[in-house]
Amino acid sequence: MIVSRSFAELSAADVSTVRSSSVAVLPVGAIEQHGPHLPLNTDALVAEAAARAVVDQRGQELDLWLLPALAFGRSVEHVWAPGTLSLSTTTFAAVLDDIGRSVAATGIRRLVFVNGHGGNISEIHTALRDIRLRHGLMTFATNTFVPVERDESFADAERGLGIHGGAMETSLVLHLRPDLVDLSAARPRIPLRLNDNEHVRFGGSVSFGWLSDDFGPDGYLGDPTRATAEAGERGFAALVAALGDQLAEVAEFDFAHFS
Numbered sequence: 001m002i003v004s005r006s007f008a009e010l011s012a013a014d015v016s017t018v019r020s021s022s023v024a025v026l027p028v029g030a031i032e033q034h035g036p037h038l039p040l041n042t043d044a045l046v047a048e049a050a051a052r053a054v055v056d057q058r059g060q061e062l063d064l065w066l067l068p069a070l071a072f073g074r075s076v077e078h079v080w081a082p083g084t085l086s087l088s089t090t091t092f093a094a095v096l097d098d099i100g101r102s103v104a105a106t107g108i109r110r111l112v113f114v115n116g117h118g119g120n121i122s123e124i125h126t127a128l129r130d131i132r133l134r135h136g137l138m139t140f141a142t143n144t145f146v147p148v149e150r151d152e153s154f155a156d157a158e159r160g161l162g163i164h165g166g167a168m169e170t171s172l173v174l175h176l177r178p179d180l181v182d183l184s185a186a187r188p189r190i191p192l193r194l195n196d197n198e199h200v201r202f203g204g205s206v207s208f209g210w211l212s213d214d215f216g217p218d219g220y221l222g223d224p225t226r227a228t229a230e231a232g233e234r235g236f237a238a239l240v241a242a243l244g245d246q247l248a249e250v251a252e253f254d255f256a257h258f259s
Contacts, residue, residue: 005055005056005059005060005064005065005066006055006065006066007024007065007066007067007068008067008068015106018065018106018107018108019063019107019108020107020108020109021063021109021110021251022063022064022065022108022109022110023062023063023064023065023108023110023111023112023247023250023251024065024067024103024106024108024110024111024112025051025054025055025064025065025066025067025112025114025247026051026067026069026070026099026111026112026113026114027044027047027048027050027051027052027066027067027069027070027114027116028047028069028070028073028113028114028115028116028117028120028124029041029043029044029045029046029047029048029069029070029071029072029073029115029116029117030043030044030071030072030073030074030075030078030086030116030117030119030120031044031071031072031073031075031083031084031085031086032073032075032078032081032083032084032085032086032117033078033081033082033083033084033212033219034164034165034169034219034220035164035165035185035186035189035218035219035220035224036182036185036186036218037165037170037181037182037183037184037185037186037220037224038165038169038170038173038180038181038220038224039173039177039180039181040083040084040085041071042116042165042169042173043073043116043117044069044071044116045116045173045176045177045180046116046144046145046169046172046173046176047069047114047115047116047117047144048069048116049176049236050114050116050144050236050239050240050243051066051069051114051243052066053236053240054240054243054244054247057240057244058244058247058248062247062248062251063251064247064251065108067099067103070095070099072085072086072087072092073086073087073092073117073119073120074086074087074088074089074092074117074119074120074123075087075117075119076089076119076211077119077210077211077212078119078211078212078219080211080212080213080219081212081213081219089123092120092123093123093126093127093130096113096123096124096127096131097127097130097131097134097135099111100127100131100134100135100137100139101131101134101135103135103137104135104136104137108137109136109137109138110137110138110139110140110250110251110253111131111137111138111139111140112139112140112141112142112247112250113127113128113139113140113141113142114142114144114243115141115142115143115144116143116144116145118143118145118163118164121141121143124141125141127139128140128141138253138254138255140250140253142243142246144239144243145168145169154166154167154168154222154223154226154231157190157223157226158190158222158223159190159192159195160195160202160203161190161191161192161194161195161202161221161222162190162221162222162223163202163221163222164212164219164220164221164222165219165220165221165222165224166220166221166222166223166224167222167223167224167225167226167227167231168222168227168231168232168235169222169224170183170186170222170224170227170232171227171228171229171230171231171232171235172232172235172236172239173232174227174228174229174232175229175232175233175235175236176232176236178229181227183224183225183227186224186225186227187218187224187225188222188223188225189215189216189218189220189221189222189223190221190222190223191215191216191221
């Protein structure tokens with residue numbers, strides 16, 4: 001009898017019981033600097049914890065299978081900082097494709113990337129179509145920071161600029177692994193003048209290339225001094241609930257329904 005929903009804990013014989021309707025869930029993170037107050041594995045930690053919580057809660061209902069987390073991502077904006085371990089764009093794309101090919105060989109038809117790092121987004125979106133084309137999987141991606149970075153308790157202070165090592169991300173780690181957080185090293189780092197631009201800004205109509213030390217030598221953006229474990233607990237609960245709803249829709253998604 002299969003009890004665990006961790007794919008890596010299956011035996012070779014057990015894999016044959018996985019169904020085409022199953023959903024493979026792959027947490028994708030990064031190992032990169034997050035300022036002096038957070039650990040290098042912040043993105044990987046949050047992505048894996050959220051994916052594991054959802055699979056624990058709804059794995060049987062939705063036929064979810066948790067794949068081993070891919071801790072390394074594409075972190076070119078942080079390679080100036082010692083400790084950042086970044087894959088190249090080419091390598092990251094190849095790894096995602098190899099995982100897609102391997103998942104397709106099991107007979108599973110749905111693969112979801114649960115991404116915890118903003119620098120991975122464009123490459124994952126490209127991979128969705130490439131894997132769909134090459135291996136026939138239905139592919140999906142969601143991000144762990146979308147539901148929680150809009151937390152109203154930080155909106156006025158950070159004005160949408162707490163995008164890396166800020167209040168909510170720090171709160172999440174305070175909730176998940178408080179032993180890895182050093183709030184004594186945290187300071188506000190918010191480039192508020194950027195929001196004076198109408199177009200060239202985060203979320204504006206004109207994208208711009210940036211490295212995390214362009215905004216200061218510490219390499220983070222936001223106000224981690226406002227972080228609390230209580231906010232992290234609320235944010236994580238909201239994240240897991242949102243991810244559960246997303247995966248419920250993924251589990252039912254089929255192109256045949258729209259043709």
